[in-house]
Amino acid sequence: MTRMQEVTHSAKAEGTFPLMGRPSLSVNAITRRRKQELITGAVLLMVLALLPLPIENSYLRNLIVVTLLYAGLAQGWNILGGYCGQISLGHALYFGIGAYTSTILFTRLGIPPTLGLFAGAALAALAALLVGWPCFRLSGHYYAIATLVVGLMGLLLVTNWDFVNAAMGITIPFKRESWIDLEFRIPIQPFHYVMLAYVAVAWIVAYVVEGSRWGFIWRAVKDDVVAARSLGVRVFLSKMAAAAISGAIVGAGGALYAQFIGFIDPDSGLGLSVSVLIALPAVVGGVGTLWGPLLGAAVLIPMQQLSAAWLGGAGNGVDLMFYGALIVALALARPQGLVSLFGVHSQAGGEVVDEP
Amino acid sequence: MTPGLIAQVAIGGLLLGLIYALVAAGLSLIFGLMDVVNFAHGQLLMLAMYAVFEIHQAFGLDPLVQLPLVAALLFLIGVAIYRGLISRALGVRFNTGMVQVFVTFGLSIFLVGAAQLAFGSDFRSITDGVLYGRTVSMGAIVLPLSQLAAGLVCLVAFAALMLISRTEFGRALEATREDRDAVALIGIDRDRIFSLGWGIGAAAVGIAGVMLATFYYISPTVGDNFALIAYVTVALGGFGSLIGALVAGLLIGLVEAMTALFFDPALKQVGIFAIYVLVLMVRPRGLFGRL
Numbered sequence: 055m056t057r058m059q060e061v062t063h064s065a066k067a068e069g070t071f072p073l074m075g076r077p078s079l080s081v082n083a084i085t086r087r088r089k090q091e092l093i094t095g096a097v098l099l100m101v102l103a104l105l106p107l108p109i110e111n112s113y114l115r116n117l118i119v120v121t122l123l124y125a126g127l128a129q130g131w132n133i134l135g136g137y138c139g140q141i142s143l144g145h146a147l148y149f150g151i152g153a154y155t156s157t158i159l160f161t162r163l164g165i166p167p168t169l170g171l172f173a174g175a176a177l178a179a180l181a182a183l184l185v186g187w188p189c190f191r192l193s194g195h196y197y198a199i200a201t202l203v204v205g206l207m208g209l210l211l212v213t214n215w216d217f218v219n220a221a222m223g224i225t226i227p228f229k230r231e232s233w234i235d236l237e238f239r240i241p242i243q244p245f246h247y248v249m250l251a252y253v254a255v256a257w258i259v260a261y262v263v264e265g266s267r268w269g270f271i272w273r274a275v276k277d278d279v280v281a282a283r284s285l286g287v288r289v290f291l292s293k294m295a296a297a298a299i300s301g302a303i304v305g306a307g308g309a310l311y312a313q314f315i316g317f318i319d320p321d322s323g324l325g326l327s328v329s330v331l332i333a334l335p336a337v338v339g340g341v342g343t344l345w346g347p348l349l350g351a352a353v354l355i356p357m358q359q360l361s362a363a364w365l366g367g368a369g370n371g372v373d374l375m376f377y378g379a380l381i382v383a384l385a386l387a388r389p390q391g392l393v394s395l396f397g398v399h400s401q402a403g404g405e406v407v408d409e410p
Numbered sequence: 411m412t413p414g415l416i417a418q419v420a421i422g423g424l425l426l427g428l429i430y431a432l433v434a435a436g437l438s439l440i441f442g443l444m445d446v447v448n449f450a451h452g453q454l455l456m457l458a459m460y461a462v463f464e465i466h467q468a469f470g471l472d473p474l475v476q477l478p479l480v481a482a483l484l485f486l487i488g489v490a491i492y493r494g495l496i497s498r499a500l501g502v503r504f505n506t507g508m509v510q511v512f513v514t515f516g517l518s519i520f521l522v523g524a525a526q527l528a529f530g531s532d533f534r535s536i537t538d539g540v541l542y543g544r545t546v547s548m549g550a551i552v553l554p555l556s557q558l559a560a561g562l563v564c565l566v567a568f569a570a571l572m573l574i575s576r577t578e579f580g581r582a583l584e585a586t587r588e589d590r591d592a593v594a595l596i597g598i599d600r601d602r603i604f605s606l607g608w609g610i611g612a613a614a615v616g617i618a619g620v621m622l623a624t625f626y627y628i629s630p631t632v633g634d635n636f637a638l639i640a641y642v643t644v645a646l647g648g649f650g651s652l653i654g655a656l657v658a659g660l661l662i663g664l665v666e667a668m669t670a671l672f673f674d675p676a677l678k679q680v681g682i683f684a685i686y687v688l689v690l691m692v693r694p695r696g697l698f699g700r701l
Contacts, residue, residue: 141508188690195447196649198511199641200690206638207683214676326634330515337512341505371531371630374523381516382495390504 088265091344095261098348099254106246115242121355122249123311128335128347129256130303134182135333136342137269138296139276140190141198144205145304145332147185148178150212150324152305153312157224160313166234171309178305182297190293193279202326209324223319226312236313245314252310253348256303260344263299272296276342304332331358338384340391349392354380411671414550419671420664421553425561427663432564432618433636434643434655435571436611442650443587443607446496446510450518452637454612456525458484458619459628463534472539473624477563480620481613488612489605491517496608497601525630534628541624560621567617568656574610575652583607587650642686648699657697661685 102122106115127149134140155177156170165173189200213221228237238244263269271292274282283289312318322328339350358377365373388394437451448454461480462473471479499513500506536542544555574580586593586603594600626632643662647654662682669681689696 141511143511188687188694191694192690194507195441195445195511196645196694199447199645203638203642203645203683203686207680207687210677210679210683214674334512337505337508341508371523371526374526375520376523378516378518378520378523381519382513383516385509385512385516386495386498386502389502389506389509 088261091261095254095257099250102250102253103247106243112242115246117356117359119242119245119249119314120359121351122246122253123307123314124331124335124355125348125351126249126253126256127304127307127332128339128351129253129260130300130307131332132300132336132341132343132347133260133263133272133303134293134296134300136336136346137264137276138272138293139342140293140296141333142201142300143198143326143329143333144185144201144203144208145300146324146326146328147205147208148182148301148304149308149311149328149332150208150318150320151178151181152308153318153323154212154218154224154308155305156309157226157312157318158218160235161224161226166232167236167309167313168234171306171313174309175302175306178308179298179302181305182301183294186294186297190290190297202329205324205329206326209320209326212324213320221320223317223322226316226318228316236310241314241316245310248310248314252307256307257344257348259299259303260347264344268292268295273342331355334381338381338388338392340393343391343393345396346391346393353392354384412550416671418551418553419667421551422557423663423665423667424660425553425557425663426667427660428561428564428568429618429622429659430636430639430643430662431656431659432567432614434640434647434659435568435652436614436618437640438644438647438650438652438655439571439614440607440611441644443583444496444500444590444604446500447514448611449511449514449637450491450521451615451640452633452635453518453521453525454484454487454615454633455619455622455636456628456630456633457487457521458616459623459626459632460525460529460534461616462620462623463536463628464529466536466539473536473620474540474559477617477620481616484616484619485609485613488608488610491612492605492608497604522630529630531630535626536623536628539624554625556621556625560624563621564618567614568652571610571614572652579606639682642682644696645686646689646696648696651696651698654696654698 105118109115109118127145131142131145135142152171152174155174156167159165159170159173160167185201185204189197189204192200212218218224226237228239229235231237231239233244236244236248263272271282271287274285274287275289275292279289308323312323315322335350335354336347337350338346338354339348340346357380361373361376361380365376384392433451433455436454437448440446440448458480461483462476465471465476465479466473495513495517496510499510502509541556541559546553546555546558575583582593582598582603583606585596586598586600590600593603622636639662643655643658646662647656647658662685665681665685666678670678673681
């Protein structure tokens with residue numbers, strides 16, 4: 055009897071779900087835990103909403119905005135990379151598509167970015183499906199390399215595409231103060247709330263899918279593809295669904311980023327370092343967990359930004375050494391993610407695959 | 411566009427393809443052995459090129475003379491990476507696949523930073539030596555001696571790799587690849603085989619780096635592009651297949667050169683990517699892959 059069957063059987067028999075290698079929790083306990091998570095989320099949201107009030111330093115406030123953005127992006131990546139277990143190293147493609155779509159709609163046609171970001175998200179989701187179609191036939195490292203190559207292919211094409219200003223990039227001109235156009239003379243304060251809303255939406259999407267049928271299917275696909283397939287899970291379809299949701303969230307983030315910075319070019323939109331920065335917070339915080347991407351972003355992004363500002367000012371590479379060593383150290387020291395420090399265990403963890 | 415020019419560009423592409431093949435062979439060897447993708451592979455190439463440059467600056471040693479030296483140096487670096495990082499990453503109990511990816515990724519970022527710190531961000535090149543500035547002409551075809559030599563040396567190194575894979579050690583590699591736990595029962599030290607695999611893989615990149623340094627610029631990020639081509643080469647040839655790496659390397663060198671000649675040099679990689687997508691669609695395991 056496979057584990058999946060055991061799960062369903064024992065669930066039917068006793069009304070319990072053995073939660074991935076941990077002592078069995080009753081369905082009530084799961085409901086209670088999810089309720090607690092919702093409350094924690096609401097409290098955190100309020101704290102984050104008040105956070106900028108006492109902070110005067112604009113560099114620090116800017117840092118918080120960027121951290122919020124990457125928390126949302128990582129939450130998006132986590133849907134495909136964490137819950138579904140497909141390690142993508144090419145998510146900058148969706149980020150870039152979102153950024154360029156809303157920017158071009160705004161600068162060429164005057165369509166406000168508040169609408170453009172949905173167009174960007176939709177196109178990014180479409181791109182994720184197009185990439186997924188050939189790539190989801192690959193598994194493990196083959197998939198990771200395919201996404202890496204496809205992402206860099208996008209970078210190369212955009213760098214040589216005159217319609218989007220090729221390597222020059224696009225500057226978004228400031229016209230007037232407007233929430234609809236997301237244009238502000240001093241963008242830090244309003245964008246704190248824009249990015250906070252973005253993180254909140256990304257978190258809610260993750261929260262909903264985690265508890266949904268899809269969430270269970272993805273974790274099954276991640277843990278054991280063969281067992282999942284034998285139980286009638288349509289593996290390819292489930293991966294495509296995860297890719298579309300993941301791509302859409304990251305695409306929307308790209309649109310917001312472009313509007314926040316007021317400029318987009320191939321490297322800042324589709325560069326490999328963007329792909330890495332989207333994936334890393336989830337990896338550092340804890341893949342396949344609800345809080346991992348947030349915690350990972352809160353730790354990693356300030357460290358990365360501050361080290362770049364303090365150590366890398368002279369372009370001497372010390373910041374890269376620090377950043378690289380940090381990635382290695384965190385991956386080796388806390389492979390299950392920083393959330394484990396708080397007693398949260400990766401529900402989607404691959405660690406239970408081989409357990410009897 | 412004369413046939414002579416086309417032939418010259420084609421041969422140039424094939425010679426570069428031999429370098430691609432050797433870089434890819436190192437990657438493929440490591441992957442085939444232990445299912446680890448070395449995302450710092452391009453940085454090993456970069457380190458080899460800087461080693462050649464610095465030794466050349468300090469002692470005036472001709473790059474060709476440095477071949478065994480740099481190969482040995484890279485062998486040691488490869489072993490050190492395995493002992494220091496990869497063996498730990500393999501021993502991790504959670505998310506093993508993800509840890510491997512990000513450990514080598516972090517290492518690649520670290521090495522680029524270290525190179526910037528040690529050697530600066532300026533582009534360097536080696537402008538003397540027995541190979542520098544000489545050409546060989548065969549009828550209408552004129553080739554730089556350095557590229558011709560690079561192609562030949564890479565071919566020889568490739569032949570050596572093939573020979574190694576047929577020795578006792580090669581069979582031990584094969585056995586470890588097949589079942590890394592069972593080999594312990596017949597007295598094969600898995601850790602030792604894996605270290606040697608990393609050493610040989612890195613040494614192959616070292617040889618490619620020495621020959622590349624005789625005609626190519628050197629910078630902290632020079633490896634990025636070659637690594638990318640190596641991933642595509644390995645995917646095209648089939649992961650774990652040496653002969654696949656050779657055929658795919660030659661094919662990619664040729665396609666790259668032809669795309670640059672007939673279309674736009676800026677788009678020369680589009681041809682490579684087009685091949686990659688085609689392989690992905692038609693034959694995901696690559697030309698010679700076993701998957």
